Amino acid sequence: MSNSELNNTLYKLSSLSKCAKENKTFQFESLAHHLNVEFLKDCYNNLARNKAVGIDKVSWQDYNSNLDENLRS
Secondary structure (H helix, E strand, O other): OOHHHHHHHHHHHHHHHHHHHHOOOOOOOOOHHHOOHHHHHHHHHOOOOOOOOOOOOOOHHHHHOOHHHHHHO
């Protein structure tokens, strides 16, 4: 992911956060369209690899075995 794409996504997320803090009654319909596979992959690659599995019992290594498909789904 290029720096400009990452900055754009982070800007959008920051704006959404600001909106939520300023208007406590606002209800978001969907936020998924603000995230893309490249952003999620960057997040995944920055996760600590030696932590315990999550509630879904999937480890970092297991998720990586089919990473692109997992991120798309």
